[in-house]
Amino acid sequence: MTTPARAPLARSAAKLAKRVAEGEPPLGRARRVGRMLRELTATHPDAHCELDFTTPLELAVATILSAQSTDKGVNQVTPALFARYPSALAYAEADRAELEQMIHSTGFFRNKASSLIGLGAAVVERHGGVLPHTLDELVKLPGIGRKTANVILGNAFDVPGITVDTHFGRLVRRWGWTEEEDPVKVEHAVGALIPKREWTMASHRIIFHGRRVCHARKPACGACTLAPDCPSYGTGPVEPEKAAALVKGPSRPFLLARAGIPEDAAPAPAPGDTP
Numbered sequence: 001m002t003t004p005a006r007a008p009l010a011r012s013a014a015k016l017a018k019r020v021a022e023g024e025p026p027l028g029r030a031r032r033v034g035r036m037l038r039e040l041t042a043t044h045p046d047a048h049c050e051l052d053f054t055t056p057l058e059l060a061v062a063t064i065l066s067a068q069s070t071d072k073g074v075n076q077v078t079p080a081l082f083a084r085y086p087s088a089l090a091y092a093e094a095d096r097a098e099l100e101q102m103i104h105s106t107g108f109f110r111n112k113a114s115s116l117i118g119l120g121a122a123v124v125e126r127h128g129g130v131l132p133h134t135l136d137e138l139v140k141l142p143g144i145g146r147k148t149a150n151v152i153l154g155n156a157f158d159v160p161g162i163t164v165d166t167h168f169g170r171l172v173r174r175w176g177w178t179e180e181e182d183p184v185k186v187e188h189a190v191g192a193l194i195p196k197r198e199w200t201m202a203s204h205r206i207i208f209h210g211r212r213v214c215h216a217r218k219p220a221c222g223a224c225t226l227a228p229d230c231p232s233y234g235t236g237p238v239e240p241e242k243a244a245a246l247v248k249g250p251s252r253p254f255l256l257a258r259a260g261i262p263e264d265a266a267p268a269p270a271p272g273d274t275p
């Protein structure tokens with residue numbers, strides 16, 4: 001799809017923002033959410049969990065390490081870590097100094113080491129060494145909050161889960177899907193708008209859109225294929241060239257092509273640039 005002309009888009013975004021502020025009728029919201037989900041599916045066909053893992057325990061460990069770190073940074077330390085600690089018991093019996101050194105580069109290594117040792121011990125004591133697969137049981141384990149539990153459920157156990165991280169919360173509020181700020185309330189509000197079977201993949205696609213297009217400070221509105229259904233269109237630059245310069249990630253050429261913008265219309269942002 002290509003983004004339609006800017007002036008009509010700005011007018012329809014203003015009307016939509018007014019409708020959302022006044023209380024969008026449920027049927028209209030459901031249709032708009034459905035169109036946005038379909039567009040997200042087409043725009044981010046490569047969306048997936050970016051943490052490397054082969055078992056639920058490995059994903060739990062990687063997710064704990066990903067707090068205040070990048071998935072890429074975590075993936076650099078986990079191959080050696082998973083080889084050294086192949087089971088919950090191995091974490092429970094880990095030498096703290098050695099474990100801290102192995103995960104040092106992910107930041108907050110002392111807290112994370114405590115979580116991993118505590119997680120291993122709790123999984124051994126309460127679950128016979130096997131990571132449980134219900135939200136209630138997972139959130140009772142050291143280091144595992146609701147967000148981490150939903151990541152594990154959705155990606156290691158195929159149980160639908162909505163992952164509310166900072167990107168997710170920002171986007172669904174910008175889109176007028178919910179006004180809630182509390183992550184649990186956001187999870188419930190958005191869960192009511194999306195078919196349950198789509199929760200996990202929709203979470204990935206929304207997070208990918210937040211990383212690549214709809215940035216916190218300067219969203220790339222003029223290069224965004226969700227613009228026709230977004231009440232926040234115009235929060236960032238709407239001029240195609242300026243917006244294109246903000247689009248990030250390996251699928252940038254595809255994203256620009258989908259938005260109808262030639263790739264050479266704007267330079268790619270420098271790696272690590274945070275618009």
Ligand code: SF4
Binds near residue numbers: 214219220232
């Ligand atoms: S980039 Fe702009 S138009 Fe696209 S979703 Fe974000 S705020 Fe809306």
